[in-house]
Amino acid sequence: MTNKLNGFVHKIMNEHLNVLSARVLHNGNLIAQWDRNQDTRRLQHSISKSFTCMAVGLAIEEGLLHLNSTLGDYFTYDNVPSISETSFPPQQLMLVDLLRMSSGHDNPPLHVEERASLEEKDWVKYYMSLPLDRMPGKQFTYSSGDTFMISALFQAATGQTVKDYLTPSLFEPLGIHDVDWETSPLGVTLGCAGLWISNEELSRFGQLLLQEGNWKGQQLIPAEWIRCATRRQIITSGDGDWGKGYGFQFWMCSYNAYRADGAHGQLCIILPTRQAVISINSEEDQMQKILDAVWTEILPILS
Secondary structure (H helix, E strand, O other), X not given: OHHHHHHHHHHHHHOOOOEEEEEEEEOOEEEEEEEOOOOOOEEOOOHHHHHHHHHHHHHHHOOOOOOOOEHHHOOOOOOOOOOEOOEXXXXXXXXXXXXXXXXXXXXXXXXXXHHHHOOOOOHHHHHHOOOEOOOOOOOOOOOHHHHHHHHHHHHHHHOOOHHHHHHHHHHOOOOOOOOEEOEOOOOOEOOOOOEEEOHHHHHHHHHHHHOOOEEOOEEOOOHHHHHHHOOOOEOOOOOHHHXXXXXXXXXXXXXXXXXXXXXXXXXXXEXXXXXXXXXXXXXXXXXXXXXXXXXHHHHHHOO
């Protein structure tokens, strides 16, 4: 199986890309794998967002949330920002705005550096103390804070953390046991980041997505939710594969594919037209170069 990835490995080595692990599944079978050393559980960074999205789909199916649920439906604080002609209250933010990262912040709150230094322990209160800079729903701005608020909204609506909810409904059926997922100071699953799993476990998640939520004959996630989350919901202005659009906590990308991705080269690429899943773990910031290597060196083996 390793030989099939020789071209990919040669390219990443030649370009000094610090890729640590790769898995390729085709028609449900593992056809290629490579590990620099060994595949261990690693921080998946923003791939966590796509798992959070799965919890939302289940909550919507249960009638506990809907896309038009607002932050104001669940959170009330005294420090409500004043409304002006140039700002809008975060209480009006709908779940759909958060899912497609169109909340209306010019400077998205609760990014990793801010979370590390924030004195306020109630991150929901902090987020909702900040007025929006523009009308929600109009413009994409990548925001980990938006995903944290999805997790907080989910917890308020269901009475469970995202991690606890997904343990019996997603992780255990996929054979992903004893999951570690970081939380806020008040115990809200981080949602936007903080999930630790291996690359092989990530590939199982990718296969579940490819199968539109079905796993060993059991429908773990509604198929329509996966179809909705993994098609373009808003345009993006980035370069390369960051300019293909964004769904609900998923990126669109080349070759009619979509992906979950996380900082430093964590990637879970689903190619429905090729019936393939490519999962990669890295410690590398040149993520477009990794994707380019996928397109030139791995796509040809998917025949």
